[in-house]
Amino acid sequence: MDVLVLGSSYAGLATVHKLRKFLKDINITIISKSRIVRENTIFPLLLTNDIYIKDTEFDAKNVVESKGVNFIEGEVLEIYPNSREVKTNKGIYDYDYLFLALGGGYEENFRKIPGNEYAVMHHTLEGFLRLKDLLYKSEGNIFVGNAKSSPIEGPSYQVALISEYILRRRGVKSKVYLSTQSPKGIFGNIPNEEVISKANSYFKKRGIEVLAGKTVKEIKKDRVVLSDGTEIEAEVKSILPALSAPETVKRSELVDDSGFVNVSLPSFRKDERIFGLGDLAKTPLPRTARNAMISAENAVSTLLKDLRGVSLPMYGLGVLCVMEGGDDGGIFRMEKGKAFLEFDRHFITIKKMYSRMLVRSGFDMPFHGAPHI
Known part of the structure; x- marks a missing residue:
């Protein structure tokens, strides 16, 4: 069985980590423009020299290949859902299941x-x-x-x-x-x-x-x-x-009038063979790194139940925002309609610690502080 993951940011790498953890006998390939991936939620601290570029980046190719996952450094050109093919500048790749994690067209x-x-x-x-x-x-x-x-x-x-x-x-x-x-x-x-x-x-x-x-x-x-x-x-x-979803995804006719891939929640399933994750998925909540990783968790759990009958927790989307503000910081959280906001410099330290963990693990962080549903 061939699983193809497009994109190596939060959702793409979280997908790969969880797939390989539970499915040792399948072929997993991830395609990304660059093998160097950066943890961009911490970028505001570049402005104050609290962190440096080297603190944000890691080599995704090394991370996934150590787990027996194929890494292709290339550009996705076209997606053909009917024939289950993806065209790249490195060739054409077939798939049985496709995880779209190309981010948004910023x-x-x-x-x-x-x-x-x-x-x-x-x-x-x-x-x-x-x-x-x-x-x-x-x-x-x-x-x-x-x-x-x-x-x-x-x-x-x-x-x-x-x-x-x-x-x-x-x-x-x-x-x-x-x-x-x-x-x-x-x-x-x-x-x-x-x-x-x-x-x-x-x-x-x-x-x-x-x-x-x-x-x-x-x-x-x-x-x-x-x-x-x-x-x-x-x-x-x-x-x-x-x-909106990137133009490559739009051309595949996988998006609706909103410009995003219309998925079922909480599974993030587009159809039997395709999952839409992270920024390109149509959801009612802000598109954050945390929600991108939650989308990957839920999508893989859905596929595992289909293929192996394994039942794993599904997580609810929410908002968790740690704000860096120079000589002060803050945290905002909203889950299940309940909201919390506090300001304190210590929240920046917590954010830096979590960011460091994300980078060192290659986005292999299964706990996102999200409630089970």
Whole structure:
């Protein structure tokens, strides 16, 4: 039996680890553009020199080949569900079961924002390194925000907090603006008014001006145009785009009108042979690294039950966000409708420890603090 995994980030590697743990007699192949994988949830700490690039990366090829898994460093070009084939620049690969873990089309969607050349995207390593350079040189205002339908705002919150911290340390009196998709502001889309009020009060205390209910429409050289027509003068603009499945997945006709792969929850199964994981799966909750690994856990458990009759726990999706804020930090968690928010510098230490564990294990971290369902 041949199992093919496309992508070697959180969902892809978590899939491989669990498959090999329970299925020693199958052929597993993982295809990835690069053998070097980075733990990107810790990237905001690159801005403050709390971590360095080497702390975020590992060689995925070495990790999986030590477990008897085939690693192909190549680019996925086309997916053919009807013939169960995947075309790459290294050849064509057949499969019995396919796990789609190619992530979301961040770069593709960022390029669709008018004037994107005047901004950085705080998602890729290159984006964070460019942002770092700008933050330590700029004397002007900083704008941080999301385009309409962006899937997650937590990184933007962190970048805004760290930007304020860097400007304060440099003695620069410029403004930091943060736009949110919800008209209620920070964490405004959750059903907990106490948490929303606490979060907005904290950002106000830090001197960050929250532009609630406004998304990025266009970027100009010296300003940002928001969805309501407001123009914000800013020298540095850091944006997260809208998200969808990558174009390669879209061409395979595996996505619906939402731009994502429509899967059944909690199994993340697209059909009998295909599972859609992580950022490219259609889910009601933010697309986070934690939820990506949970999607892999649930998908493999589903396949194990089908093939071997093995019953393993299934996990519920939720939100767990540890915010790095320069000289302070915070944690937000929401599970089964209950929300919790606290601010303390110690949460950054916890985040660094967990990130180090992720890197050292090659994303082989079966415990995600998620409830069983």
